[in-house]
Amino acid sequence: MTFCTAISCMDGRIQLPVIRYLQKRFNSEYVDMITEAGINKVLAEEINTSQIHSIINRVKISVDIHKSKSIAIIGHHDCARNPIPKKEQVIQIKKAMDFLKQNYNNCEIIGLWVDENWEVNEI
DSSP states (O other), X not given: OOEEEEEEOSOHHHHHHHHHHHHXXXXXXXXXXXXXXXHHHHHHHOOOHHXXXXXXXXXHHHHHTSOOOEEEEEEETTOSSOOOOHXXXXXXXXXXXXXXXXXXXXXXXXXXXXXXXXXXXXX
Protein backbone atom coordinates (compact mmCIF):
# COMPACT_ATOMS: atom_id res chain seq x y z
CA MET A 1 0.00 0.00 0.00
CA THR A 2 1.24 3.46 -0.85
CA PHE A 3 -0.04 6.69 0.66
CA CYS A 4 0.38 10.38 0.07
CA THR A 5 -1.06 13.23 2.12
CA ALA A 6 -3.41 16.04 1.09
CA ILE A 7 -3.79 19.05 3.37
CA SER A 8 -6.88 20.53 1.87
CA CYS A 9 -9.88 22.73 2.37
CA MET A 10 -12.97 20.80 3.43
CA ASP A 11 -14.90 21.97 0.33
CA GLY A 12 -16.35 18.83 -1.26
CA ARG A 13 -16.03 20.25 -4.78
CA ILE A 14 -12.26 19.84 -4.72
CA GLN A 15 -11.90 16.44 -3.05
CA LEU A 16 -12.21 14.09 -6.05
CA PRO A 17 -10.10 16.19 -8.44
CA VAL A 18 -7.37 16.46 -5.78
CA ILE A 19 -7.44 12.72 -4.99
CA ARG A 20 -7.22 11.78 -8.67
CA TYR A 21 -4.39 14.24 -9.27
CA LEU A 22 -2.35 13.10 -6.27
CA GLN A 23 -2.79 9.40 -6.99
CA LYS A 24 -1.33 9.99 -10.42
CA ARG A 25 1.30 12.59 -9.40
CA PHE A 26 2.74 10.50 -6.56
CA ASN A 27 1.82 7.05 -7.91
CA SER A 28 -0.11 6.42 -4.67
CA GLU A 29 -2.96 4.04 -4.06
CA TYR A 30 -4.43 6.11 -1.24
CA VAL A 31 -4.63 9.76 -0.29
CA ASP A 32 -4.91 10.67 3.38
CA MET A 33 -7.18 13.73 3.44
CA ILE A 34 -6.56 16.27 6.20
CA THR A 35 -9.20 18.95 5.90
CA GLU A 36 -10.10 22.28 7.47
CA ALA A 37 -11.93 25.24 6.00
CA GLY A 38 -9.34 27.60 4.51
CA ILE A 39 -6.46 25.39 5.60
CA ASN A 40 -3.83 27.17 3.50
CA LYS A 41 -4.65 30.39 5.38
CA VAL A 42 -4.48 28.61 8.75
CA LEU A 43 -0.98 27.24 8.09
CA ALA A 44 0.33 30.40 6.41
CA GLU A 45 -0.73 32.74 9.22
CA GLU A 46 0.40 30.40 12.05
CA ILE A 47 -1.99 32.15 14.48
CA ASN A 48 -4.37 29.46 15.72
CA THR A 49 -1.92 27.15 17.48
CA SER A 50 -4.51 24.57 18.57
CA GLN A 51 -5.75 24.21 15.00
CA ILE A 52 -2.17 23.97 13.69
CA HIS A 53 -1.29 21.30 16.29
CA SER A 54 -4.35 19.32 15.22
CA ILE A 55 -3.30 19.49 11.56
CA ILE A 56 0.31 18.54 12.33
CA ASN A 57 -0.82 15.61 14.51
CA ARG A 58 -2.91 14.28 11.63
CA VAL A 59 -0.04 14.72 9.16
CA LYS A 60 2.19 12.86 11.62
CA ILE A 61 -0.13 9.85 11.51
CA SER A 62 -0.07 9.87 7.72
CA VAL A 63 3.73 10.15 7.57
CA ASP A 64 4.65 7.92 10.54
CA ILE A 65 2.01 5.20 10.32
CA HIS A 66 1.00 5.18 6.64
CA LYS A 67 4.58 6.01 5.53
CA SER A 68 3.50 8.87 3.29
CA LYS A 69 6.52 10.46 1.62
CA SER A 70 4.59 13.17 -0.26
CA ILE A 71 2.46 16.04 1.02
CA ALA A 72 0.33 18.54 -0.91
CA ILE A 73 -1.12 21.76 0.47
CA ILE A 74 -4.14 22.89 -1.50
CA GLY A 75 -6.00 26.14 -2.03
CA HIS A 76 -8.95 26.72 -4.32
CA HIS A 77 -11.23 29.10 -6.14
CA ASP A 78 -14.40 30.25 -4.35
CA CYS A 79 -13.23 29.29 -0.85
CA ALA A 80 -15.85 30.22 1.77
CA ARG A 81 -13.39 30.76 4.64
CA ASN A 82 -10.63 32.29 2.54
CA PRO A 83 -12.39 34.35 -0.16
CA ILE A 84 -9.30 36.13 -1.49
CA PRO A 85 -7.87 36.19 -5.03
CA LYS A 86 -5.75 33.36 -6.40
CA LYS A 87 -2.59 35.46 -6.30
CA GLU A 88 -2.91 35.96 -2.52
CA GLN A 89 -3.83 32.32 -1.90
CA VAL A 90 -0.76 31.19 -3.84
CA ILE A 91 1.37 33.27 -1.47
CA GLN A 92 -0.37 31.54 1.47
CA ILE A 93 0.21 28.13 -0.10
CA LYS A 94 3.92 28.88 -0.47
CA LYS A 95 4.13 30.03 3.17
CA ALA A 96 2.31 26.87 4.25
CA MET A 97 4.77 24.80 2.20
CA ASP A 98 7.68 26.48 3.99
CA PHE A 99 6.03 25.78 7.35
CA LEU A 100 5.53 22.12 6.45
CA LYS A 101 9.12 21.76 5.23
CA GLN A 102 10.30 22.73 8.72
CA ASN A 103 8.40 19.76 10.15
CA TYR A 104 8.64 17.25 7.30
CA ASN A 105 11.91 17.85 5.48
CA ASN A 106 12.10 14.17 4.42
CA CYS A 107 8.88 14.48 2.42
CA GLU A 108 8.26 15.95 -1.00
CA ILE A 109 5.97 18.92 -0.45
CA ILE A 110 4.03 20.54 -3.26
CA GLY A 111 1.38 23.24 -3.55
CA LEU A 112 -1.79 22.92 -5.60
CA TRP A 113 -4.41 25.37 -6.81
CA VAL A 114 -7.89 24.15 -7.84
CA ASP A 115 -9.32 26.62 -10.34
CA GLU A 116 -12.87 27.70 -11.19
CA ASN A 117 -13.25 24.65 -13.47
CA TRP A 118 -12.23 22.35 -10.58
CA GLU A 119 -9.00 21.48 -12.37
CA VAL A 120 -5.86 20.95 -10.28
CA ASN A 121 -2.77 23.00 -11.07
CA GLU A 122 0.63 22.55 -9.46
CA ILE A 123 2.23 25.74 -8.15
